[in-house]
Amino acid sequence: MTLLLSHDDVRAIVTMGDAITAMESAFKEEGEGATLLPARINMKAGKGWLRVGPVSLEKSGWAGFKAMNLAPGAGVRYQVHLYRAETGELLAIMDAQHLTTLRTGATSAVATRRLAKPGPCVVALLGSSVEARAQLDAMQEAGYVKSARVFSPTEANRKKLAADYRQAFDMNIAPVGSAEEAVAGADMVLAAVKSSETVLYGKWLRPGMHVNSVGTARRDQREIDPETFARSARIIVDTKEGVLGEAGDAVAAKDVLQTKDVHELSALIVGKVPGRTAEDQITLFKSVGTGIQDIALAAVIYQRAKERGVGTDIGAFPYLKQQ
Numbered sequence: 542m543t544l545l546l547s548h549d550d551v552r553a554i555v556t557m558g559d560a561i562t563a564m565e566s567a568f569k570e571e572g573e574g575a576t577l578l579p580a581r582i583n584m585k586a587g588k589g590w591l592r593v594g595p596v597s598l599e600k601s602g603w604a605g606f607k608a609m610n611l612a613p614g615a616g617v618r619y620q621v622h623l624y625r626a627e628t629g630e631l632l633a634i635m636d637a638q639h640l641t642t643l644r645t646g647a648t649s650a651v652a653t654r655r656l657a658k659p660g661p662c663v664v665a666l667l668g669s670s671v672e673a674r675a676q677l678d679a680m681q682e683a684g685y686v687k688s689a690r691v692f693s694p695t696e697a698n699r700k701k702l703a704a705d706y707r708q709a710f711d712m713n714i715a716p717v718g719s720a721e722e723a724v725a726g727a728d729m730v731l732a733a734v735k736s737s738e739t740v741l742y743g744k745w746l747r748p749g750m751h752v753n754s755v756g757t758a759r760r761d762q763r764e765i766d767p768e769t770f771a772r773s774a775r776i777i778v779d780t781k782e783g784v785l786g787e788a789g790d791a792v793a794a795k796d797v798l799q800t801k802d803v804h805e806l807s808a809l810i811v812g813k814v815p816g817r818t819a820e821d822q823i824t825l826f827k828s829v830g831t832g833i834q835d836i837a838l839a840a841v842i843y844q845r846a847k848e849r850g851v852g853t854d855i856g857a858f859p860y861l862k863q864q
Contacts (some may be wrong), residue, residue, distance in 0.1 A: 544843065544852040546635035551601065554845040555640075557675070557682045560647035560838055565810070567598070567837030568651060572811030575600035575832035576833055580782065589614050596832030602626050607637055607835040623839045631858060632845045634806075637835065644834040646675030649731070649753040650683040652777055652806055652826035655816035657751035661687035662728035667720050667740055668756065669693035669702045676753060681710055685729060688713040692723040721745055732756055732764050739790070743768025748821035758787040758829045765827075767794035773825035775817060776803045783829040791827065 570576055581594035595606040604626040609619045619637035624630060664686050666677050673693075680686050689712060693699040699716035706712040717723050724730055724745045734740045734756040741752070743766055752773070756764040770776065770791070778784040781803055787830050791798065804814040806826070817824055846852045 543631050543855050543858040544633040544635075545855050546633055546842065546844055546846055546852045548636040548638055550566075550846065550851050551639045551842055553781055554849055554851050555643065555838070555842050557643060557647060557650075557678050559841055559845075560643040561650050561679065561682060563649045563837045563841045564644060564647045564834060566601070567833050568648075568807045568810045570768065570837075571805075571833055572599055572807035572809075572813065578780075578831060578833055579848060580786045581711065581832065582713055586610060594832035594835065596836045597626055597832065598836060599626070601837075601840070603836050603840045605832075605836045605839060607641075608834060609641075621835055621839045623836065623843055633839065633846070634855075635839060635842060637839070640695050640835065640838050641830070642671050642675045644838045645672060645755055645828060645830060646679035647693070647838075648779055648806070648828055648830075648834055649676055649755060649826060650679040651749060651807075651810070652828075653680065653685065653729070653753060655809055656775060656777060656822065656824040656826055657685065657729055658817070660750060662686060663726060664689040664726035665723040665730045666691040666702075666721060666733075667693075667731065668733040669695070669698040670733060670735075672755060673731070674702065676731040676733050677706065678756065680729070680731065681706075681712070686710075686712060690715050690717045690723040692717050692720045729753075734761055737761055737763060739763045739766045741765045741769060743770070743772045746823050748823065751824045752826070754790075754825065754827045755829075757790050759787065760792055761849070762789040763793065765790050765825075767797045769825065770794040771797040772823050774822035775815070775824040777806055777809055777814075777816075777824075777826045778803055779786055779806050779828045779834070780831045781829065783806055784827050787829050788827065790843070 549711045577597040589611040597604040605623040621637040
């Protein structure tokens with residue numbers, strides 16, 4: 542039987558804590574060589590685009606793909622199809638907007654555990670979108686937020702975000718008037734801005750800081766400058782192929798960014814590469830997202846839905862043509 546899960550269904554049954562646990566397991570499985578992740582397909586579709594990313598988690602037994610499409614003037618849609626690898630059953634079709642937001646924040650938390658200095662700290666948040674909020678949610682869940690400052694170009698948006706987090710978490714958080722003001726004196730920077738212009742400059746960083754950068758997934762986007770890459774003693778990414786090939790700020794830093802100095806999060810998790818090794822190191826995690834993240838969290842969502850009776854059962858779908 543196949544479950545159909547709407548956006549509201551997904552939001553009701555999965556938490557940031559669930560997502561962090563799922564990402565720890567997923568990247569460990571990848572680091573152990575138990576996943577298959579072919580290059581995702583990107584193609585023009587009308588005046589927009591369509592992207593499809595397949596994956597198989599060979600050890601845990603899940604497979605599937607995420608499809609996302611953008612139509613100019615309308616927006617972006619996400620969906621995941623989740624299969625049981627052994628039998629080929631299509632277990633679920635689910636809206637993947639919230640899934641995508643959660644797994645991005647959760648992945649940053651997994652990296653931060655190994656790259657940032659331990660304990661609560663002063664956090665600078667750049668951006669006020671749902672992705673920016675997920676970054677702050679993840680750091681709050683992981684216990685990193687002592688206080689926070691948020692900058693977004695729209696004053697009303699940064700004030701609203703600060704008010705929301707004061708109410709939800711009793712967080713010591715303040716809106717500020719510039720990205721530089723947010724970063725000054727911070728221990729950690731969360732950058733989640735889709736922009737064609739640089740938002741975070743490496744000259745602002747001081748020894749010991751950690752940066753999570755998740756806002757750029759296209760070549761025409763910029764979030765961090767080449768100096769941020771150059772000053773980082775540890776550069777960890779979710780996917781080298783994706784970050785170095787798709788993130789515009791990483792492409793723009795090609796003259797200072799050596800491929801040998803960039804390592805994947807899966808290798809960090811299983812101990813193949815080191816994380817932070819000194820108090821004064823600047824560390825960077827950059828993410829564009831992978832199908833492994835999507836399918837690992839989709840599996841958790843499916844299991845929660847089955848346990849709680851959430852979703853619409855659409856029967857045996859698709860039709861099975863027997864051999």
